[in-house]
Amino acid sequence: MTVFEATCTAPVNIAVVKYWGKRDTSLILPTNSSLSVTLNQDQLHSKTTIRASADFTSDRLWLNGIEESIPSNNRLVACLRETRALRTEMEAKDSALPKLAQLNIHICSENNFPTAAGLASSASGYACLVYTLSQLFQLPLDHSDLSIVARQGSGSACRSLFGGFVAWDMGEKADGSDSKAVLIEDEKHWPDLQALICVVSDAKKGTSSTAGMQLTVKTSPLLQHRIKDVVPKRMEDMIAAIKEKDFPRFAELTMRDSNQFHAVCLDTYPPIFYMNDISRSIIRIITEYNKDGVKAAYTFDAGPNAVIYAPKENMAEIYAILSHYFPGHVFDDSLSLLKDGASVAALPENFDTRISTVFAEGSVKQILHTEVGDGPRVLASQEHGLLNAEGLPK
Numbered sequence: 547m548t549v550f551e552a553t554c555t556a557p558v559n560i561a562v563v564k565y566w567g568k569r570d571t572s573l574i575l576p577t578n579s580s581l582s583v584t585l586n587q588d589q590l591h592s593k594t595t596i597r598a599s600a601d602f603t604s605d606r607l608w609l610n611g612i613e614e615s616i617p618s619n620n621r622l623v624a625c626l627r628e629t630r631a632l633r634t635e636m637e638a639k640d641s642a643l644p645k646l647a648q649l650n651i652h653i654c655s656e657n658n659f660p661t662a663a664g665l666a667s668s669a670s671g672y673a674c675l676v677y678t679l680s681q682l683f684q685l686p687l688d689h690s691d692l693s694i695v696a697r698q699g700s701g702s703a704c705r706s707l708f709g710g711f712v713a714w715d716m717g718e719k720a721d722g723s724d725s726k727a728v729l730i731e732d733e734k735h736w737p738d739l740q741a742l743i744c745v746v747s748d749a750k751k752g753t754s755s756t757a758g759m760q761l762t763v764k765t766s767p768l769l770q771h772r773i774k775d776v777v778p779k780r781m782e783d784m785i786a787a788i789k790e791k792d793f794p795r796f797a798e799l800t801m802r803d804s805n806q807f808h809a810v811c812l813d814t815y816p817p818i819f820y821m822n823d824i825s826r827s828i829i830r831i832i833t834e835y836n837k838d839g840v841k842a843a844y845t846f847d848a849g850p851n852a853v854i855y856a857p858k859e860n861m862a863e864i865y866a867i868l869s870h871y872f873p874g875h876v877f878d879d880s881l882s883l884l885k886d887g888a889s890v891a892a893l894p895e896n897f898d899t900r901i902s903t904v905f906a907e908g909s910v911k912q913i914l915h916t917e918v919g920d921g922p923r924v925l926a927s928q929e930h931g932l933l934n935a936e937g938l939p940k
């Protein structure tokens with residue numbers, strides 16, 4: 547019997563012009579366009595296997611080893627409905643095609659990074675789900691078309707359908723058909739740009755992005771200024787900075803946009819705080835490092851973790867500074883920054899270490915070094931699949 551199965555991986559993306567606010571909460575249509583950098587999935591990815599079979603009695607989903615209910619998740623239901631509708635159309639036009647749209651499916655998905663680390667797992671997760679469905683159903687859609695479906699899983703997921711530098715055009719139409727991801731430049735465009743992810747410890751459970759942004763839309767007058775008067779021009783500037791590989795301009799826009807996103811959170815009523823004392827110290831550290839010229843950019847999403855973008859040549863120095871303030875972290879040295887057991891670099895001579903206190907061991911739990919990466923990948927299910935012969939997680 548033919549097995550209908552596909553296995554794919556999809557990357558994480560970190561926005562440099564942030565998405566924050568929806569004008570339609572069920573279709574997930576944003577109040578502003580946004581732009582992100584896709585990170586290398588050799589370091590961070592979601593992986594998904596989906597099998598369709600006449601033997602399955604219902605649709606089932608396992609996420610990081612735990613079975614989850616499908617019907618109670620409207621966003622998941624939307625992604626399945628959209629892709630099955632497209633497959634049904636194809637099957638109606640071509641009777642030679644196997645009837646996959648009416649079969650039940652088993653979905654098994656896992657991240658190679660802890661969800662608890664607060665990294666953007668919904669972006670890579672939904673991008674991977676939709677991309678794997680498109681492979682299973684052999685949908686004749688390009689990545690922008692697929693991003694329209696992934697967007698309905700999680701807004702930021704639409705940008706993970708491409709590698710490199712990706713814009714999400716907010717669009718204007720009420721049906722969302724023009725609210726999609728577009729490639730600005732691919733992952734080969736600016737190979738010198740790298741990222742350090744600082745996983746900050748935080749006991750508190752923060753407000754989810756979904757709930758947080760709706761409260762901002764409802765209550766923040768500053769958000770109205772941001773979406774009308776700031777983001778349209780900033781998108782143009784950011785695209786130009788990326789095309790010209792102008793790091794100081796890219797970095798200033800990235801830091802200003804992160805700052806403004808957290809300012810609209812503070813302007814929300816009651817206010818939302820995502821950064822903590824450690825996050826704010828990272829801002830001070832990067833600001834001091836940049837005092838004679840911009841050499842690094844910080845950005846923070848809906849949590850205390852920092853992502854620092856910088857040219858490759860500055861990474862050893864930035865890592866040395868972070869190691870000074872945040873002892874006792876695990877370093878994922880995936881790009882061999884400390885080659886052959888080399889020790890951590892010295893602090894830059896004119897760096898004023900008094901700008902922040904040294905934090906307790908483990909305040910930053912983990913630092914991960916990565917770079918710009920490609921879009922979703924198709925893997926051979928036989929070798930890499932997550933489902934066993936019975937269609938259950940291996």
Ligand code: DP6
Pocket residue numbers: 560561563564565566574580666668699700701702703755756846847848
């Ligand atoms: C701060 O995409 O997680 O990371 O669409 O409700 O699923 P939903 O929200 P989500 O929000 C991401 C917000 C952000 C900024 C960004 O990635 O652009």
